[in-house]
Amino acid sequence: MISHDTERAADGTASRSNVDPEEVRRFAELAAEWWDPEGPFKPLHRINPVRLAYLRDRLCQAFERDPNQARSLEGLRILDIGCGGGLVCEPLTRLGATVIGIDPARETVSVARAHAGGAGLDVTYEAATAEALLERGESFDAVLALEVVEHVTDVGAFVSTVAGLTKPGGAVIFSTINRTMKSYALAIVAAEYILRWVPAGTHQWDRFVTPGELMGAFRAAGLTPTGETGLVYNPITDEWRLSKDTDVNYFASAAKRS
Ligand SMILES: C[S@@+](CC[C@H](N)C(=O)[O-])C[C@H]1O[C@@H](n2cnc3c(N)ncnc32)[C@H](O)[C@@H]1O
Numbered sequence: 001m002i003s004h005d006t007e008r009a010a011d012g013t014a015s016r017s018n019v020d021p022e023e024v025r026r027f028a029e030l031a032a033e034w035w036d037p038e039g040p041f042k043p044l045h046r047i048n049p050v051r052l053a054y055l056r057d058r059l060c061q062a063f064e065r066d067p068n069q070a071r072s073l074e075g076l077r078i079l080d081i082g083c084g085g086g087l088v089c090e091p092l093t094r095l096g097a098t099v100i101g102i103d104p105a106r107e108t109v110s111v112a113r114a115h116a117g118g119a120g121l122d123v124t125y126e127a128a129t130a131e132a133l134l135e136r137g138e139s140f141d142a143v144l145a146l147e148v149v150e151h152v153t154d155v156g157a158f159v160s161t162v163a164g165l166t167k168p169g170g171a172v173i174f175s176t177i178n179r180t181m182k183s184y185a186l187a188i189v190a191a192e193y194i195l196r197w198v199p200a201g202t203h204q205w206d207r208f209v210t211p212g213e214l215m216g217a218f219r220a221a222g223l224t225p226t227g228e229t230g231l232v233y234n235p236i237t238d239e240w241r242l243s244k245d246t247d248v249n250y251f252a253s254a255a256k257r258s
């Protein structure tokens with residue numbers, strides 16, 4: 001069941017937020033299925049091991065931590081914007097971080113909260129927009145927006161909000177989909193219509209963001225780009241791995257000067 005609240009941001013700041021109600025509704029309708037590894041979020045489950053290793057390593061590098069320590073992220077306050085069911089919030093909490101997951105869809109946040117509770121993990125979830133957290137003066141050591149920026153209405157404004165939420169000396173990590181012919185063929189035609197990994201209509205190609213555009217937005221927001229890394233699917237082994245190839249899926253990171 002979808003509450004009408006999802007048509008506005010959960011905090012009521014619809015006019016000032018960067019939320020496209022259609023986008024949020026699409027995800028909210030699937031909220032119950034976040035943790036089904038074979039459900040509509042299967043691709044996120046499949047990429048999770050490799051992206052968690054990537055996130056841990058980047059965060060350890062940014063904050064001079066030892067990635068081999070069991071609780072390598074102890075003491076870091078991390079915001080996960082558009083957290084969905086908490087697929088990343090939970091493992092980062094296990095690594096010792098204090099994680100705040102926000103998502104504009106209330107249904108999604110309820111599912112995330114219940115799942116963390118069931119796992120005995122202390123994750124703070126809130127149905128809120130990034131803009132609302134910035135307005136109340138929150139700031140974090142690291143801010144993540146994973147598979148989110150291709151669903152927001154104004155990338156530049158979103159990145160500038162993210163920059164505002166990041167403490168000086170902090171880190172920003174995004175993951176998204178490039179806007180190339182290859183991403184049209186793979187992320188839309190193959191993933192939505194042939195393999196049916198995700199529901200048709202999940203992505204709009206013209207909302208995809210190139211690494212150059214994202215780096216430009218980082219710089220415009222006063223952040224210093226620190227790298228981009230591709231995430232590629234190998235259909236033969238049915239595995240995902242990190243790569244220099246950013247033609248389809250990629251991570252982009254940035255630092256905020258101290
Ligand atoms: C593809 S899911 C990614 C979920 C999670 N970050 C992950 O990677 O497992 C996109 C999420 O972004 C949320 N979302 C959509 N528009 C948003 C916006 N403007 N700001 C923040 N989150 C948004 C959706 O509700 C959905 O949960």
Ligand SMILES: [Mg+2]
Pocket residue numbers: 147148150203
């Ligand atoms: Mg997406």
